[in-house]
Amino acid sequence: MADALEKLTAGGWHHAVLWVLADNSHARGFYERGGWAPDGEARDEFIGPALVHQVRYARSLQKAFNR
Template sequence: MSQRITRAVIRRAAPEDAGAIARVEVDSWRAAYLGLVPASDLNALSTQARAASWRRILSHAAATGTRAWTLHAEDAVLGFASAGPTRDEDDDPTEVGELYTIYLLPAAWGRGLGAALLDTAQADLARRRHRVMTIWVLEGNTRARRFYELSGFGRDGARRPTRVGAGSLPEVRYRRAL
C-alpha cells in the first residue's frame, strides 16, 4: 500500500490493548512467515491465546522491565513493539537492551511506521542507560533483516534455534550501539 499515514500516535501499551496487539501479531505472522513456517502452524495461530499471553505480559511488565508500545492510526492499532533488558546469557542486562517484538499489520508495511516504533524502543532503552540494542530475527526473514540492516543493525554472529509451531527454525542476532 503506497498511501502515507499523515497522523500516527505511539503510546505505551496497557493490558486492555492485548486484543489489538494479538490481532496485529497473528495477521503479521501469517503474512511475514508464509513460506518459512508451515501453513498449518500459521493457520493454527489463535488471536485469543495470544491476547491472553499479552494480557499477562503487560500486567507484569514493571516486574520484568518490559515496555510495550502501540501505534495508532486511522482509528486502529496498526502495530506494536516491546523491549527490555536482554534475555541472553552472554550479555549483561544492565548494558544491553533487546527488542523483543515489532510487528505491523501487513497493510501498514512500507509506510515508515516500523521505523517509528523502532525509534521509540531505541530511545526508551537509551533512557534506561542501555548502551547496546539486540534483536533476534528468523534467518529466513529477509524482509525484516533488510529493515534492521537499513536501521544500522549488523549481525553479531550469534545464532540459535527457536521453536516455531511444531518445528524449529534458526534465528540470527543483530546488534547496534545506542
C-alpha cells in the same frame, strides 16, 4: 523502532540485541537499514511445532541517540 531505541537509551542502555528469523530477508533488511548488524550469534528454536534458525542482530545506542 526509533521510539523503543530512544527509551532504551534514556534508561541507560548502551547496546541492544534482537533475534530475527534467518530466512526472513524482509525483516533483516529492515533492521539493517535501521543500523542493526548480525553479530555472529545464531540459534535454532521451536516456534510452535517448527524448528527455525535465528540470527542475532546488535547495535550501539550511543551513536544514534547522543544529543
